[in-house]
Amino acid sequence: xxxxxxxxxxxxxxxxxxxxxxxxxSDRVSQSFFWYRQYSGxxxxxxxxxxxxxxxxxxxxxxxxxxxSQYVSLLIRDSQPSDSATYLCAVKVNxxxxxxxxxxxxxxxP
Amino acid sequence: DVKVTQSSRYLVKxxxxxxxxxxxxxxxxxxxxxxxxxxxLGLRLIYFSYDVKMKEKGDIPEGYSVSREKKERFSLILxxxxxxxxxMYLCASTYFGLVDxxxxxxxxxxxxx
Numbered sequence: 001x002x003x004x005x006x007x008x009x010x011x012x013x014x015x016x017x018x019x020x021x022x023x024x025x026s027d028r029v030s031q032s033f034f035w036y037r038q039y040s041g042x043x044x045x046x047x048x049x050x051x052x053x054x055x056x057x058x059x060x061x062x063x064x065x066x067x068x069s070q071y072v073s074l075l076i077r078d079s080q081p082s083d084s085a086t087y088l089c090a091v092k093v094n095x096x097x098x099x100x101x102x103x104x105x106x107x108x109x110p
Numbered sequence: 111d112v113k114v115t116q117s118s119r120y121l122v123k124x125x126x127x128x129x130x131x132x133x134x135x136x137x138x139x140x141x142x143x144x145x146x147x148x149x150x151l152g153l154r155l156i157y158f159s160y161d162v163k164m165k166e167k168g169d170i171p172e173g174y175s176v177s178r179e180k181k182e183r184f185s186l187i188l189x190x191x192x193x194x195x196x197x198m199y200l201c202a203s204t205y206f207g208l209v210d211x212x213x214x215x216x217x218x219x220x221x222x223x
Contacts, residue, residue, distance in 0.1 A: 008150060043200055043214035044153075088152065098212060100145075102152035 003027060004091050006101035014109050019076040021104050023089030026070065032092035033065055033072045038103065039085045048074060079108040113137070114215035116201055122221045129188040131218050133201030141204045142184035143212065144168075144176065146197040153200065159184055191222045 006023050013019045021035075032051050036044035050056045050063040050072065062075040072091075076083055089101040117132035133142065143158040145168075155168030157176040165176050173195060177185040184203075188195055198219050202212040 004152075043217050044212075045214070046211055049211075097155070097158070099155075100153035102150055 003093075003099045004089055004101040006087075006089050006104045008102060009105040010107055011104055012107045012109060013079050015079060015081060017079050017108075019079045019083065019106055019108070021074040021076075021087050021089075021106065023072045023074075023101055024070055025072070025089075025091045025099075027091065027093060027099075028067075028070065030091045030093065033063070034090040034092070034098075035061075035063060035074045036088040036090060036100075037085045038088060044088055076106075079106075081108050081110050084108050114201060114203055114213050116199075116215040116218050118218050119216060120219050120221075122223065123188075123191050124223050125192060127188075127191050127222075129191050129220065129222075131186040131188075131199055131201075131220070133184045133186070133203075133215055134182055135184075135201075135203040135213070135215075136182065137203060137213065138181065139203035139205055139213075140181070142178065143202040143204075144174075144184065144186045145200045145202065146170070147200055147217075148197050156186065191220075193222050196220060196222045 004025050035048040037047045038044040048063040050065045056063045060077045064073045084107050086103040086105045088103045091099050114135045123129050144156045145153040147153050156174050159165045159178040175187045198217050200217045201215040204212050
């Protein structure tokens with residue numbers, strides 16, 4: 001089993017809709033969770049981090065964490081075509097190690 | 111403004127060649143990482159370094175070596191390139207103990223013929 005799993009997609013949503021991206025992880029002791037966005041041909045950039053169970057909101061983005069279910073998600077409200085990218089889920093394993101999922105490709109159609 | 115640079119954006123090499131990929135960061139970060147990214151497999155850690163001359167193997171170190179002679183520079187070496195090392199290579203850096211925010215370089219797309 002992969003340490004961090006994501007649906008590869010592609011996930012397609014219309015402009016203005018909510019995009020929901022999901023991620024599960026296998027290491028129960030993981031404490032820190034991250035979402036990176038990667039545009040085609042570009043390097044990943046951090047968009048959200050979450051450390052506690054529950055929701056964390058930042059503008060149109062909401063990260064949700066459920067440690068009991070080993071599940072983390074990212075919601076994008078009012079999706080825009082500029083949100084079209086691959087979203088990588090990442091889990092901090094220890095102080096010097098981060099594990100990444102394979103990414104979910106999101107397309108927002110005008 | 112944080113900056114991680116990589117020596118080449120695109121590189122084409124032949125099987126058996128020795129390949130050097132360089133990464134430089136200007137943020138005084140202790141930690142530096144080399145990943146490769148392949149479709150469907152995501153980012154996989156090759157090596158990381160938490161200090162000058164220190165290195166740790168990641169998940170897929172076979173066929174690679176690294177060098178960290180100066181804090182700002184972390185080199186990835188393919189001793190004898192093979193076609194299965196064709197990939198996107200990404201360098202990242204962060205402060206020691208703060209792996210949370212990794213700053214990535216632009217990546218090097220390496221093709222081995």
